[in-house]
Structures are given as structure tokens and as C-alpha cells.
Amino acid sequence: MSSIVPTGVDEVSTADEEVETSAGERRFSFDVRESGIYVAFLLIVALFFVLTDGALLEPQNISNIVVQNSYILILAIGMILIIIAGHIDLSAGSVVAVSGAIAAVLMVNHDMPWPLALAVTMACGALIGAWQGYWVAYFGIPAFIVTLAGMLVFRALTLVVLGNQGIGPFPDPVRTLANGFTPGYLGNVGLGPLGGADLFSLLVAAVAVTGIVVTQWRTRAARISYHQQVDAFPMFGAKVLGASAVVVFVVIQLARFKNLPWVLVLLALLVLGYSMLTGRAVFGRHIYAVGGNRQAAQLSGVDVRRVNFWIFVNMGVLASLAGVIFAGRLNQAGPTAGTNFELDAIAAAFIGGAAVQGGVGKVVGAIVGGLIMGVINNGMSLIGAPSERVMLVKGAVLLAAVAFDVWTKRRGESAPR
Amino acid sequence: MSKDILHMRGISKRFPGVMALEDVNLTVRRGEIHAICGENGAGKSTLMKVLSGVYPHGSYEGKIEFDGRPCEFGTIRDSEQRGIVIIHQELALVPQLSIAENIFLGNERTDRRLIDWNKTNALAAQLSARVGLEENPVTRIQDIGVGKQQLVEIAKALSKEVELLILDEPTAALNDDDSEHLLDLLRGLRAQGITCLIISHKLHEIEQIADRVTVLRDGRTIETLDLGAGEVSQERIIRSMVGRDLDHRFPHREPCIGEEVLRIEDWTVHSPTQRHRAVVRGATLTVRRGEIVGLAGLMGAGRTELAMSVFGRSWGTGISGRLFKNGREIQARTVREAIGHGIAYATEDRKRYGLNLIEDIKRNVSSAALSKLARRGWVDDNREYSVATTFRSDLNIKAPSVLVGTGKLSGGNQQKVVLSKWIFTDPDVLILDEPTRGIDVGAKFEIYTIINRLADDGKAVLLISSDLPELLGLCDRIYTLSAGRVTGEIRGDEATQERLMHYMTMEQEQPA
Numbered sequence: 001m002s003s004i005v006p007t008g009v010d011e012v013s014t015a016d017e018e019v020e021t022s023a024g025e026r027r028f029s030f031d032v033r034e035s036g037i038y039v040a041f042l043l044i045v046a047l048f049f050v051l052t053d054g055a056l057l058e059p060q061n062i063s064n065i066v067v068q069n070s071y072i073l074i075l076a077i078g079m080i081l082i083i084i085a086g087h088i089d090l091s092a093g094s095v096v097a098v099s100g101a102i103a104a105v106l107m108v109n110h111d112m113p114w115p116l117a118l119a120v121t122m123a124c125g126a127l128i129g130a131w132q133g134y135w136v137a138y139f140g141i142p143a144f145i146v147t148l149a150g151m152l153v154f155r156a157l158t159l160v161v162l163g164n165q166g167i168g169p170f171p172d173p174v175r176t177l178a179n180g181f182t183p184g185y186l187g188n189v190g191l192g193p194l195g196g197a198d199l200f201s202l203l204v205a206a207v208a209v210t211g212i213v214v215t216q217w218r219t220r221a222a223r224i225s226y227h228q229q230v231d232a233f234p235m236f237g238a239k240v241l242g243a244s245a246v247v248v249f250v251v252i253q254l255a256r257f258k259n260l261p262w263v264l265v266l267l268a269l270l271v272l273g274y275s276m277l278t279g280r281a282v283f284g285r286h287i288y289a290v291g292g293n294r295q296a297a298q299l300s301g302v303d304v305r306r307v308n309f310w311i312f313v314n315m316g317v318l319a320s321l322a323g324v325i326f327a328g329r330l331n332q333a334g335p336t337a338g339t340n341f342e343l344d345a346i347a348a349a350f351i352g353g354a355a356v357q358g359g360v361g362k363v364v365g366a367i368v369g370g371l372i373m374g375v376i377n378n379g380m381s382l383i384g385a386p387s388e389r390v391m392l393v394k395g396a397v398l399l400a401a402v403a404f405d406v407w408t409k410r411r412g413e414s415a416p417r
Numbered sequence: 418m419s420k421d422i423l424h425m426r427g428i429s430k431r432f433p434g435v436m437a438l439e440d441v442n443l444t445v446r447r448g449e450i451h452a453i454c455g456e457n458g459a460g461k462s463t464l465m466k467v468l469s470g471v472y473p474h475g476s477y478e479g480k481i482e483f484d485g486r487p488c489e490f491g492t493i494r495d496s497e498q499r500g501i502v503i504i505h506q507e508l509a510l511v512p513q514l515s516i517a518e519n520i521f522l523g524n525e526r527t528d529r530r531l532i533d534w535n536k537t538n539a540l541a542a543q544l545s546a547r548v549g550l551e552e553n554p555v556t557r558i559q560d561i562g563v564g565k566q567q568l569v570e571i572a573k574a575l576s577k578e579v580e581l582l583i584l585d586e587p588t589a590a591l592n593d594d595d596s597e598h599l600l601d602l603l604r605g606l607r608a609q610g611i612t613c614l615i616i617s618h619k620l621h622e623i624e625q626i627a628d629r630v631t632v633l634r635d636g637r638t639i640e641t642l643d644l645g646a647g648e649v650s651q652e653r654i655i656r657s658m659v660g661r662d663l664d665h666r667f668p669h670r671e672p673c674i675g676e677e678v679l680r681i682e683d684w685t686v687h688s689p690t691q692r693h694r695a696v697v698r699g700a701t702l703t704v705r706r707g708e709i710v711g712l713a714g715l716m717g718a719g720r721t722e723l724a725m726s727v728f729g730r731s732w733g734t735g736i737s738g739r740l741f742k743n744g745r746e747i748q749a750r751t752v753r754e755a756i757g758h759g760i761a762y763a764t765e766d767r768k769r770y771g772l773n774l775i776e777d778i779k780r781n782v783s784s785a786a787l788s789k790l791a792r793r794g795w796v797d798d799n800r801e802y803s804v805a806t807t808f809r810s811d812l813n814i815k816a817p818s819v820l821v822g823t824g825k826l827s828g829g830n831q832q833k834v835v836l837s838k839w840i841f842t843d844p845d846v847l848i849l850d851e852p853t854r855g856i857d858v859g860a861k862f863e864i865y866t867i868i869n870r871l872a873d874d875g876k877a878v879l880l881i882s883s884d885l886p887e888l889l890g891l892c893d894r895i896y897t898l899s900a901g902r903v904t905g906e907i908r909g910d911e912a913t914q915e916r917l918m919h920y921m922t923m924e925q926e927q928p929a
Contacts, residue, residue, distance in 0.1 A: 039570045056665075084851065148919075160537055213625065223799065223802075225799075226802055226803050228799075228802055228818075229818055280795050280796050281794050281795055281796065282788060282791045282794050282795070282796055285780070286617040286787075287775065288773075289773055289776075289780075289784055292773035292774070292775050293769075293773045295769060295770045296769075296770055296771055296784075297753065297773070298783070299731055299762065299771070300752070300784045300838070301751075301752045301755075302772075302784075303751075303753065355775075359773065359775045359776070360775060
């Protein structure tokens with residue numbers, strides 16, 4: 001590193017002083033923009049918990065929320081990467097449909113073994129993503145147009161592949177992946193007044209909680225050793241405790257019902273993997289760099305086209321996975337599968353704190369955004385609200401979330417450009 | 418009617434971290450062509466934006482009086498209603514619309530709320546004739562040349578019954594014929610009683626056309642010279658533009674110059690939009706170890722284009738020429754290759770090309786050499802933090818921590834982040850493009866200190882600057898560029914601003 005140390009400088013401009021104070025104040029307050037989404041989620045859950053007389057958090061209902069929203073959440077993971085890079089994908093729903101159709105033809109009509117069929121389907125998804133990624137990244141057509149075209153093309157392909165009819169039923173393992181639960185490997189244990197619960201699930205919860213505590217603690221310790229600013233211990237403890245409590249609560253409820261849904265296990269692994277990718281991998285950093293300032297990224301040696309290409313390939317793979325799960329859940333691949341899924345995934349990403357201009361967003365945020373919509377859907381149907389009212393509320397929540405984001409950003413802006 | 422049409426008194430305008438104008442006074446006589454001169458960053462454009470209401474009343478201090486009445490413009494519309502029209506350097510025309518549509522854009526000729534196309538086109542034809550524009554009014558702007566587009570702008574101003582016409586570098590993008598035509602037109606307008614304020618770098622044009630010239634320097638008025646008597650030479654204006662005490666503005670350095678590190682040979686670059694137009698023509702230059710080499714030139718001389726095309730062909734098409742690093746020919750076809758060869762380029766436009774303003778200092782510092790902080794594709798956050806923190810203290814980036822967003826920093830501190838980012842790539846050659854643009858005096862000194870230390874560390878520095886004293890104060894050698902050609906190479910201790918200006922404005926034979 002360089003030995004540069006400027007000397008003889010004592011002038012500090014007023015603008016610098018302003019920075020010092022404003023950032024100094026923020027250090028002790030709550031970062032509303034970062035944490036607002038989690039608070040909003042808890043408030044919405046609490047609201048519907050009251051409105052449904054507790055039915056919302058019944059074991060079976062929690063399981064339903066997870067299983068019913070899993071494919072949207074998987075799409076939201078792919079979508080958030082695309083949105084961070086400053087693009088959009090309108091074709092995800094159609095890719096879900098065509099993937100379900102391909103899987104159905106392979107598994108049902110051709111009796112292909114399901115793991116192979118799944119792999120082939122996901123390879124097709126990758127190909128679809130590469131197709132769209134090529135036009136966006138290397139040909140320079142805006143993703144809005146490319147994926148709008150894709151939305152039509154892949155819906156049309158769905159109809160061609162299916163020959164205009166539903167195909168099913170799917171093999172049992174696929175249905176289990178979409179709908180099923182981990183078997184009770186270790187039997188049940190009694191939880192007093194809560195009744196019996198699956199021991200294996202509880203052990204998974206224990207491992208997860210240990211994992212959260214240990215990694216958070218080690219991150220904190222490492223940061224302290226590098227003299228970085230960290231949360232005060234009570235705040236840190238509250239955050240870790242809160243996260244652990246949510247995990248333990250959800251798993252206990254699930255363990256009392258039919259154990260862990262397989263899609264929950266899959267989702268947890270995806271969230272973990274993609275959070276690592278966006279937070280710590282060089283490739284993830286490049287996605288943020290491209291979305292934040294494309295030209296600056298280019299001039300810093302980031303291969304912008306390569307980044308854009310691969311996030312669309314990734315989206316194709318995740319959409320095909322979601323497609324198989326959705327088809328497996330319905331036990332049939334239909335021509336209208338996945339309609340409007342892309343809109344739900346996009347909404348999840350934006351509710352979860354992504355910025356329309358790109359450069360901002362988190363995988364966990366998108367998941368929580370998706371869950372907020374899932375809980376609203378589920379809670380309102382539990383209290384018997386008509387579907388038009390559900391749509392109305394979801395629309396209002398999306399607008400409110402983004403308005404809040406714009407408002408906090410405007411407030412945080414200091415100097416005019 | 419008084420003799421003076423415009424008085425600006427005690428105008429001060431402050432931007433975060435920079436005092437752009439300080440107690441500026443300007444008086445313009447009715448019916449004269451009044452030129453405003455000054456180096457880049459002297460405050461000319463800012464002053465005109467204050468006058469035309471781009472910066473609304475209240476965002477600056479001081480008083481403006483036009484035609485005997487005080488002015489408190491809130492928008493450009495307000496100033497246009499009083500007959501003050503500004504034509505910006507970047508023309509504000511819509512390429513897809515016709516000449517007539519552009520002339521009356523925002524000021525449409527209507528008949529019962531619908532556009533009256535006959536009236537529009539007929540009036541446009543009249544106005545075109547007044548400015549000597551021989552084009553059908555329905556021709557689209559994108560189908561005519563820049564020179565004619567400039568005329569459309571003037572026609573547009575005339576349609577607003579302009580009394581005071583402000584032109585910001587009107588001939589910067591024009592060839593000689595078009596410039597000559599434009600200057601004739603301005604003389605014609607003067608004969609019709611229209612007052613003109615013209616900002617220009619081209620002193621010979623000012624000498625030809627202006628009645629008086631006001632010189633700005635560092636945001637202050639220096640003097641107003643009367644050109645009518647013919648006693649004021651270009652040299653006199655240059656002296657006024659640049660004349661200041663250079664003794665204490667630059668940190669001292671004992672150059673320790675080694676062998677040649679970078680050689681650019683016969684380098685030619687074409688414009689990506691006008692592929693036949695060469696922006697850099699056969700440029701050859703070298704930079705040695707521990708040497709600070711200046712690259713001087715007026716706007717449009719091709720300095721940035723030269724630098725960016727060398728830096729991984731990030732600008733231009735049809736690039737030819739050879740690149741040598743430490744005597745061996747190298748290829749730098751992408752930015753990554755250029756960085757790999759130890760070349761760094763810190764852009765002149767740090768907000769658009771240099772920084773990710775929504776990210777923090779830490780991530781900006783690491784962004785050009787992230788792989789140095791990564792193992793098997795995973796970034797070591799903590800090392801990144803400590804690297805950024807080291808730079809923060811070494812380069813004196815004023816922020817409470819490296820987790821502060823770069824969008825919230827002042828210009829000087831943003832520039833230090835950009836420099837940190839490139840120093841972290843551990844380059845052998847640093848190309849610094851206008852590293853002190855828009856930065857206040859204190860921060861400039863710090864940047865100069867950093868540049869000197871880089872040279873002392875054995876880096877080869879190529880410094881592009883429009884600030885001539887800066888080049889004289891820092892550089893061991895200075896190349897001048899004019900219209901894409903290297904027109905001079907001067908040793909730092911032999912260079913004067915007058916000599917540089919002479920080479921920078923050297924007329925070039927037009928290429929066949």
C-alpha cells in the first residue's frame with residue numbers, strides 16, 4: 001500500500017462538518033430504511049393474528065403460508081438480483097409455465113426418471129435465461145422489452161409443449177418436494193401443553209439457532225477486532241434473540257403439525273446461499289456496482305455485460321425450479337400456470353426495499369417482502385375477505401412501501417447534485 | 418433610457434464546499450457585445466445561471482437590475498419574460514422535432530388552443546431568414562449540422578423578443594466557417610439593438626467581436642477591459658485571466674525521474690457518434706517513472722478522449738496506435754486489461770463515471786481491485802474495512818467512518834475516494850483527469866500533495882488539467898493538445914501560461 005500522508009492541511013470546509021454531524025447522529029438512532037421492513041412484517045403478522053383470533057399462527061396455517069408462497073419466494077430471489085442490477089424480468093411467470101410443461105412431458109409422457117427430468121428442465125431454464133441475457137447484455141435491448149417479448153414467447157411455447165391441455169399426475173417424489181414434509185426420522189417428543197412434536201425438526205431448529213448465534217457473534221467479534229462500529233451489546237442481543245425466537249417458534253409450530261415442508265428446507269438453503277453471494281462474493285458485489293453506477297463499474301474493470309448475462313441465466317434456472325415445484329403442487333402442468341407470478345415477485349422485491357433505479361436491495365428483504373404479501377393473502381382469506389379487497393390491500397401496501405422508501409431517501413439527501 | 422442595460426452587484430453563490438462566486442460585479446451597456454473570460458471553473462457559467470434564473474432568487478446573494486428594474490427570477494421562464502435568453506453550451510433542442518417545432522417549443526403559436534401550423538412554420542421561416550438559416554422549417558433538427566442547430570437556438574431566442582442574449586461557448590463545437598457566420602450574425606444582432614453576453618475561450622474571437630470584456634478568476638471579478646480602442650491584446654487578457662500568486666499554492670517536490678514507463682505512439686481515435694471524425698490524431702507521448710507529466714488543452718482538444726481510449730479503449734472507435742509499457746508493447750483492449758498492466762484512470766466526472774454514490778466509501782475504494790481482497794471469489798469484509806480505513810486516514814478523507822455513503826461527501830473528499838480506489842489497484846501509471854475540478858482551495862492543496870507523493874513513490878503520473886497554474890505548479894513536463902494533435906512539449910521549468918496558451922490555441926491545418 002502507499003505511503004501517502006498529506007501534510008499541512010488544516011482547512012475543513014463547512015460541507016464536511018455537516019457530514020460529521022449528520023452521520024454522527026445516525027450512529028445512535030435506528031436505521032429506519034434498513035429495519036423498517038422487518039418491523040412492518042411483524043406488525044402485519046400481529047394485526048392478522050388479532051383479526052383471525054390466532055388462526056394465522058396455527059401450525060397448519062404456517063405450513064400453508066410457506067408452501068403456498070414458496071415458488072413466489074424462489075422467483076423473488078432471482079428477481080432481486082435482476083432489480084439490483086437495474087433491470088426487470090416480466091417473463092418469469094411464463095418461464096414457470098413452460099418449465100412445468102417441460103417437466104411434465106419428460107416425467108409423465110416419457111417416464112424419464114425425475115432427478116434427470118428436473119435437471120433437464122433446469123438446464124432449459126438456464127437456456128431461456130441465456131437467451132434473454134444475450135439480448136439484454138450483449139445486444140443492448142432494455143430488459144423490459146426483452147422479457148415482455150419473453151412473456152409472450154414462453155407462454156406460447158407452453159401451449160405448444162402441452163398441446164393445449166394439462167399434463168399430470170407427477171411422480172410422488174416431485175409432489176413431495178412441492179407439498180410434502182420431512183419424515184419424522186427420530187420420532188416425537190412431548191412438549192407439555194403443546195402436545196407432541198417431531199424431534200428431528202426441533203434438532204434442525206437448534207442447529208439453526210446455534211448457527212445464527214455463532215456466526216453473528218463471530219462477525220461481531222471480528223469487526224470489533226478491526227475497530228469497526230458495531231451495535232451496542234443490548235441491541236445486538238435483542239436482534240439475535242429476536243431472529244432465534246422467530247425460527248424456534250415457526251419450527252415448533254411446524255413440528256407439531258407434519259414436520260418441516262421440503263420447500264422450506266430448499267428455500268432456507270437458497271436464501272442462505274444467495275445472501276452469501278450478494279453480501280460477500282465478488283460476483284455479488286459486481287451486481288451492486290453495475291446497478292449503482294454502470295459507467296463507474298465499467299471504468300473500474302467490471303465486465304458489465306457478463307454480470308447482466310449471468311443474472312438472467314440465474315433467473316431462468318430459479319424460474320424453472322419454481323415451475324417444477326408449482327406443477328408438482330398442483331400435480332398438473334397447465335397452460336395458465338404462473339400467470340402474474342412475475343408481478344408478485346417484482347412486488348416482493350420492491351416491498352423488500354429494492355430501489356427502482358437499481359443498486360439497492362437484499363435477498364432477505366425480498367423474502368420478507370414476499371412473506372408480507374403472503375401473510376396478507378392468507379390472513380384476508382381466513383377472515384373471508386373477497387379477492388378484490390385482497391388485491392386492493394396488496395396494491396396499497398406496495399405503493400406505501402415504495403413511497404416510504406422514496407421519502408426516507410429524499411430526507412437523507414444532503415447536497416443538491 | 419439609461420446607457421446600461423444590466424447591473425449585477427455583489428453576486429455571491431455558494432455550493433457545498435465551494436464558493437463559486439464571491440462578490441461579483443458586472444455592468445453591461447445597452448447594445449454592446451460583452452465578453453466574459455476566465456479559466457474553466459472561474460465562475461462564468463455559474464454567473465450566467467444566476468442571471469438567467471437557473472439558480473433562483475434567494476439561492477445567491479447580491480442584486481440584479483435589468484433595464485432599470487430589479488430582478489428576482491424564480492425560473493428561466495421569469496427571465497425570458499424580461500427578455501433575457503440563455504443559450505447553453507449543450508444545445509437544448511429536441512433532435513426528433515422540426516426546426517419550427519423547436520423554435521416555438523414551450524411558446525407554441527396557437528389558434529383556439531390548437532397549434533396553428535401555418536403560423537408556426539411561416540414565423541419560423543421569417544426567423545430563420547433573420548439568422549441566415551437556409552433550411553425548410555419542417556426539417557428535423559437531427560438532419561442539420563451543429564452550426565445550423567446553433568442558429569436555430571438563436572432564432573428561438575429571437576422568437577422570445579430577446580433583449581439580452583447570453584451565449585455560453587457558442588463556437589466551441591463549430592468549425593471555422595460556421596464560427597465566422599455566427600460572429601457575423603452577432604454583429605448583425607448588435608446592429609438591431611440586441612445586447613449580447615458571450616462566454617468564450619477563444620480569445621481571437623473575443624478580440625474580433627466584443628466591445629468590452631470582463632474577466633473572472635476564482636469566482637471574483639478581476640476587471641472589465643474596453644476593447645474598442647484596440648489597445649488591449651490577447652496577452653493582456655490572458656494575464657488578467659491567470660495572473661495570480663503561484664508561490665504558495667503548490668507543495669514543493671524534488672523530482673526523481675527514472676526510466677520511461679508508458680509510451681503512447683501515433684495514437685488516433687475516432688468519435689463513436691461521428692465515425693469519420695478523428696478526435697485524437699497521431700498523438701505520441703511518454704511518461705517516466707516518478708515524473709508528473711501535464712496534458713494541457715482547451716475544451717474539445719481531445720485530452721479526455723486520449724486518456725480514456727488508452728485506458729482499455731473505454732472511449733471512441735477506430736482506435737489505432739501503439740502502447741508501450743516499460744519498453745514492451747502491450748495490449749489494453751478492456752479496462753480490466755489496462756488495470757492488469759498497471760494503468761489507472763481517475764475520471765474528470767467523478768459523479769457520473771467515478772463513484773457509486775449510493776454505496777459507502779469502503780465499497781468504492783475496493784471496487785477496482787476487489788479480487789485483491791477476495792479468496793476464491795469471496796470478499797474479506799474486514800480486510801476491506803481496514804484497507805478503506807487506512808486510506809481514509811492516509812488521504813485525510815473527512816468522514817466519521819468508511820461506512821458513510823460517498824454521495825454525502827464534499828467534492829474534495831469524493832475525489833480522495835476516487836484516488837484511493839485507484840491507488841489501491843497499485844498502478845505504475847496514473848492518469849488523473851481534472852483531479853481538482855469543483856474542489857475548493859484547501860482540498861486542492863491536499864490533492865496536490867497526494868499527487869506529489871505518488872510521483873515520489875515512483876508512479877508515473879499523467880495529469881490532465883484545464884487549470885494552467887496547476888500544470889505549471891506540479892508538472893515536470895507538459896504536452897499541449899490542440900484539435901487532437903500534440904502541438905507542443907515543454908519542460909515544466911520553461912513553461913509559462915502564455916506559452917502554453919499559445920500552443921493550446923495553435924491553429925491546425927484541417928485534415929483532408
